[in-house]
Amino acid sequence: MFFDREKELKELMGFVWYGLDSMMFVYGLINSGKTTVMMELAKRENPYSI
Numbered sequence: 489m490f491f492d493r494e495k496e497l498k499e500l501m502g503f504v505w506y507g508l509d510s511m512m513f514v515y516g517l518i519n520s521g522k523t524t525v526m527m528e529l530a531k532r533e534n535p536y537s538i
């Protein structure tokens with residue numbers, strides 16, 4: 489289930505498209521949805537990847 493993360497997803501998508509020479513870390517509390525957000529990002533960038 490994915491909801492209420494559009495702001496974070498847009499920021500990550502911008503990084504994917506324009507952060508060519510940068511490294512990104514995704515961190516947060518346990519069970520805060522880090523993996524879910526990253527899976528949704530991967531699905532939106534390439535619907536056939538997952």
